[in-house]
Amino acid sequence: MALRLVQVNFKARDEVALGRFWADALGWGVASEEPGVTNVEPLGFTWPDPTAVCVDVVVVPDPETVRYRVHLDLATTSAAHQAELVGRLMDLGATRVDVGQGDVRWTVLADPEGNVFCVLEPREIYRDTGPIAAVVVDCADPRAMARFWSEATDWALHEVSDDHARLRSAKGVGPYLLFRRTPGARTWWSRAHLDLKPYAGDDQAAEVARLESLGAAVVDVGQGDVSWRCLADPEGNEFCVLAPG
Structure with a gap:
């Protein structure tokens, strides 16, 4: 049993406009599975696939109430590319x-709705990740986060220290999941969280129970019957377990 990191979910006032921003930023396309949701993914992409962690933008009545600890780092190949x-x-x-x-x-x-992200200088480690170098999660204890998330998902642990931990799909493709030690409360906004998906044929309830045994807690964020x-x-970072498939 294992879960796949399949997308970063952004809460937005205008999901269409924010989805278009991220599609243009990443060079990807947009689709919509239902009203109020804009899916951003590579052109010709069959979701889910570890070669990319996609972006899902969902409209909510009051996104200003959301302060998650996730942001994106974008990759570049040269100083000129970074500036461009x-x-x-x-x-x-x-x-x-x-x-x-x-x-x-x-x-x-910051994107047009205020979500902070970083455009990195060229780094050899991110040369083959695609436009998203890393999905970054601020935390107090990277070692503990690495233990939890490497057991929660099918991603492999590449590096761990007191300051950071880095995971990546076991297939060696796509972006990294980076846990960065950040003491104290975050002072800036992010409305992004992680979405995980069981494999086809796996049981969602069993996966949730497994995550609870690893130290996760079920939370009510007003999601209703979904x-x-x-x-x-x-560490209290909220995430979602989607239906299998």
Whole structure:
């Protein structure tokens, strides 16, 4: 039994506009499975596939109440590419933001609804990830997060220290899942969380019970009667377990 990290879910006031921003930012396409949801994924992509972690943008009445600890790091291949990408993203509606990063080689931006993300300088480790280098989760204890998430998912642990832990699909493709030690409360907004999906034929309830045995907790975020289950990892980061398939 294992779960796949299949998408990052953004809450939005205008899911169509925000979905279009991220599609243009990543060079991907958009689709919609139902009203109020915009799916952003590579062109010609058959979901789910570990070569990409997709973006799902969902309209909610008041996204300002959401403060998750997840953001995206975007990959670049050269200094020129980084500068070009930052300029293009700003033309699309992104803005530069200061979250206390100081003098760093990456660029910190916010999308049109204020979600912070980073455009990284070229890094060899991210040369084959696609446009998303890493899905980053702020945490207090990367080692503990690595233990939980490597058992919760079918992703392999690549690196772990007191400051960060890095996981990736066991197939060695797609972006990394990076747990970064960030003491104290986050001071900036993010409305993104992780969505996991069981394999076809697996039992969602059994997967939820397994996650609880690993230290997760079932949570009620006002989701009502839905096909997915909402949980929180041992540090309280909320995520969803979708229906198998």
